[in-house]
Amino acid sequence: LAVYREHYLSHGALDSAMFPGIDVVLRTLHEAGLPMSTATSKPETPATVILDHYGLTGYFDFVTGASDDEVRSAKADVVAEALRRLEAAGHDVSRPVLVGDRLHDVEGARVHGVPVVFAEWGYGSPAEAKGTVASAASPLDLLPILLPDAA
Template identity: 45%
Template sequence: MTYTTVLWDLDGTIVDSAPGIFESFIHTFTTLGLPVPPVDEMRSFMGPPLPVTFGEILGFEPALAAECLNVYREKYLRGGGAQNCQLFPGVVDLVERNRDAGRANSLATSKGLSGVEVIGEMFGILDLFDVLGTASNDQTRSAKKDVVTYALDELQKQGADLTRTVLIGDRIHDVEGAREHGIDVILVKWGYGNQSEWAEADALAETPEHLAELLGL
């Protein structure tokens, strides 16, 4: 299908950020004297907003969750965690091809703006997006549905054609955010999702080349 606007998740879709995120979680738990979960469990932390991870998934009391959040951010933003990542091969080329085809691009990520800027500037990709749809640094906007709302509102202000919009992501949170807005969602299989999450998507992309076909590029 040919889409007029594409919303792009970041972690697990464009960037393999798992090494730096795991590093930052391990640092957080170790610093605060908390048990370090196994890597398989930490994979479930990839995708949800950090307040959800510390508060709902791990069940920490608000004070401890807030402390974890502060330690994590310090490590991730200023301790090298954000830079410990790499681009998934071929995906940035698709973002660029989508732009060159005259379609709108926006990020739609639950990662905070500061982290997105660190990664985006490192790889020189920020100018590929018409809107940086991110979580706010203060986490007042962090749920995927709220990030998508922000991205769509900003795109509308720019006069983007939103008649056929799709969200490209890798986790169930991307599906849920897209469903809130009645837009299609394609999950990529090179990210951090699993079979049950993939089953909820409108389509699955096996490879970047397959994603190009799904996007009509």
């Protein structure tokens, strides 16, 4: 596992592709003053490498994911840690939203009462959207959902 992770960090992590429009969405949300954290199932180190590679890290207050030592790996635990970090930094976490594309995103957020916007462009199937509050066909479709007053 250690050899795989070493290879992934130096090669595989950078083979990922950025979804078209995600940079515009993140910049717009950041400029609107929305506090943001990732809540990824990826370990934090490779998640940070990927975000750095695409110049997206600065849009987030925190890069939260599974812990590199795998102590925090369940999605509900990752969501809890993201909320904890945001709150500890003084952000209002009374109305969080998680954007996700898999059933474990929906279930992990539900544990904390966090509504989910389903990312149709991601890797999940439509059946995994059950229990979400909204659905977005593309990253740009997130803007009127997350910033309704700006639409």
